[in-house]
Amino acid sequence: MANGYTDERDDHLRRLRRIEGQVRGIAKMVEDDKYCIDVLTQVSAATRALQSFALGLLDEHMSHCLVDAARTGGAEQDEKLKEASDAIARLVRS
Amino acid sequence: MANGYTDERDDHLRRLRRIEGQVRGIAKMVEDDKYCIDVLTQVSAATRALQSFALGLLDEHMSHCLVDAARTGGAEQDEKLKEASDAIARLVRS
Amino acid sequence: MANGYTDERDDHLRRLRRIEGQVRGIAKMVEDDKYCIDVLTQVSAATRALQSFALGLLDEHMSHCLVDAARTGGAEQDEKLKEASDAIARLVRS
Amino acid sequence: MANGYTDERDDHLRRLRRIEGQVRGIAKMVEDDKYCIDVLTQVSAATRALQSFALGLLDEHMSHCLVDAARTGGAEQDEKLKEASDAIARLVRS
Numbered sequence: 001m002a003n004g005y006t007d008e009r010d011d012h013l014r015r016l017r018r019i020e021g022q023v024r025g026i027a028k029m030v031e032d033d034k035y036c037i038d039v040l041t042q043v044s045a046a047t048r049a050l051q052s053f054a055l056g057l058l059d060e061h062m063s064h065c066l067v068d069a070a071r072t073g074g075a076e077q078d079e080k081l082k083e084a085s086d087a088i089a090r091l092v093r094s
Numbered sequence: 095m096a097n098g099y100t101d102e103r104d105d106h107l108r109r110l111r112r113i114e115g116q117v118r119g120i121a122k123m124v125e126d127d128k129y130c131i132d133v134l135t136q137v138s139a140a141t142r143a144l145q146s147f148a149l150g151l152l153d154e155h156m157s158h159c160l161v162d163a164a165r166t167g168g169a170e171q172d173e174k175l176k177e178a179s180d181a182i183a184r185l186v187r188s
Numbered sequence: 189m190a191n192g193y194t195d196e197r198d199d200h201l202r203r204l205r206r207i208e209g210q211v212r213g214i215a216k217m218v219e220d221d222k223y224c225i226d227v228l229t230q231v232s233a234a235t236r237a238l239q240s241f242a243l244g245l246l247d248e249h250m251s252h253c254l255v256d257a258a259r260t261g262g263a264e265q266d267e268k269l270k271e272a273s274d275a276i277a278r279l280v281r282s
Numbered sequence: 283m284a285n286g287y288t289d290e291r292d293d294h295l296r297r298l299r300r301i302e303g304q305v306r307g308i309a310k311m312v313e314d315d316k317y318c319i320d321v322l323t324q325v326s327a328a329t330r331a332l333q334s335f336a337l338g339l340l341d342e343h344m345s346h347c348l349v350d351a352a353r354t355g356g357a358e359q360d361e362k363l364k365e366a367s368d369a370i371a372r373l374v375r376s
Contacts, residue, residue, distance in 0.1 A: 009312060016309040023305055023332075027298040030291060036343040037365050043336040044372040047329055050305075051186055051376070054325040059179045061318040062160075067171065070164030077161065083319050085153045090326040091186050092145055093281070094333070103218060110215040117211055117238075121204040124197060130249035131271050137242040138278040141235055144211075145282070148231040155224040177225050184232040187375070188239070239374055247367045250348075255359065258352030265349065273341045280333055280373050 008060060015053050022046040054091055058084075102154060109147050116140040148185055152178075196248060203241050210234040242279055246272075290342060297335050304328040336373055340366075 023046055029039050062084065069080035117140055123133050156178065163174035211234055217227050250272065257268035305328055311321050344366065351362035 009315075012312045013309055016305060016312065020302055020305045020309065023298060023302045027295055027302065030294045030298065033291075036339055036347065037369050040336055040339060040343075040369045041372065043332055043339070044369075044376040047332045047336075047373075047376045050325055050329045050332070054322055054329075055179070055183050055186060057318055057322060057325070058182065059175070061322075062178065063175055065318065066156075066160070067164040067175075070161040081153070081157055081161075084156065085149070087319050087322045087326075088152065088182055088185075089149050090323065091182075091329075092149060094326040094329045103221075106218045107215055110211060110218065114208055114211045114215065117204060117208045121201055121208065124200045124204065127197075130245055130253065131275050134242055134245060134249075134275045135278065137238055137245070138275075138282040141238045141242075141279075141282045144231055144235045144238065148228055148235075151224055151228060151231070155228075159224065181225050181228045181232075184229065185235075188232040188235045243367070243371050243374060246370065247363070250366065251363055254344075254348070255352040255363075258349040269341070269345055269349075272344065273337070276340065276370055276373075277337050279370075280337060 012053070012057065015049070015056075019046060019049050019053065022049060051091070058087065058091070061087075106147070106151065109143070109150075113140060113143045113147065116143060145185070152181065152185070155181075200241070200245065203237070203244075207234060207237050207241065210237060239279070246275065246279070249275075294335070294339065297331070297338075301328060301331045301335065304331060333373070340369065340373070343369075 022042065026039060026042050026046065029042065066080055066084055069077045116136065120133060120136050120140065123136065160174055160178055163171045210230065214227060214230050214234065217230065254268055254272055257265045304324065308321060308324050308328065311324065348362055348366055351359045
């Protein structure tokens with residue numbers, strides 16, 4: 001069943017595997033006593049990759065769950081808006 | 095006409111006046127040759143205040159414009175979702 | 189006495205005046221009921237300007253105070269390193 | 283030779299292994315179709331863990347390499363200060 005959702009999930013998993021590889025690469029650099037500044041450059045790259053992944057996931061969430069909740073209205077809508085706001089605040093502050 | 099919106103706008107303006115005052119206070123510290131680290135502490139506080147303001151404004155935007163667009167659906171919905179995503183990405187990356 | 193330090197201070201003050209103007213411009217946009225997303229774009233720009241100012245100030249601090257403390261060594265060095273670390277952590281987390 | 287440096291390196295490696303585990307856990311959540319918002323919470327936690335790791339590494343770098351360079355002075359000092367500034371800017375902006 002190769003639907004849109006499955007494709008998105010595969011893409012998410014590919015990105016996460018790549019980030020996991022980046023973190024493992026950073027550990028290898030530390031083991032090999034690589035220069036601090038070079039290690040920090042890779043940490044910044046992994047941090048940005050995690051943020052991009054989060055932004056992509058949030059987009060999807062807003063297009064599906066948040067839109068559905070807005071059409072339902074009421075308490076469901078309020079709850080989903082609150083959840084999304086809190087998640088965005090955590091991303092902005094992390 | 096003291097409606098909800100006017101109240102929110104007054105609150106926004108109060109917060110912005112306070113942030114403007116924080117930035118002016120930082121300039122005063124620089125003029126008075128205050129210690130760098132103390133100036134940096136105030137810059138971090140002003141940055142956080144701007145982020146909180148942005149998160150509040152975004153909440154409001156999602157509760158009103160984005161919810162309306164979700165109910166309208168179609169191109170209007172897609173456009174508003176794209177705008178909100180881009181604004182969130184700018185906040186996360188700034 | 190137009191020495192290097194005075195020049196840097198004038199540059200800092202110019203940048204802070206510009207940021208103060210940006211914040212005042214955002215308040216004007218809110219007063220004029222400008223579109224939320226456009227307001228958020230300006231808030232992100234002001235946040236980035238504050239961060240750039242902070243990074244410039246930190247550079248200067250490291251080139252002067254931190255270098256002096258490193259040459260002095262001992263408790264003075266430890267204290268200045270701790271202060272700089274804490275200021276950097278606040279910037280990264282804000 | 284269990285010197286201070288080795289201890290620090292072991293601590294770095296432990297933290298990185300934990301972050302790698304966090305990223306793997308996020309992939310597992312995506313595979314199991316966990317709720318987006320819960321996935322985002324874990325992404326924020328992993329991002330903060332990477333930032334804390336980076337701040338710890340930077341502290342160490344400043345206490346050792348930067349202090350040594352400040353005592354050496356000249357081009358060596360300027361180069362190390364520039365490198366550290368650039369690394370800090372990348373952290374603040376990521």
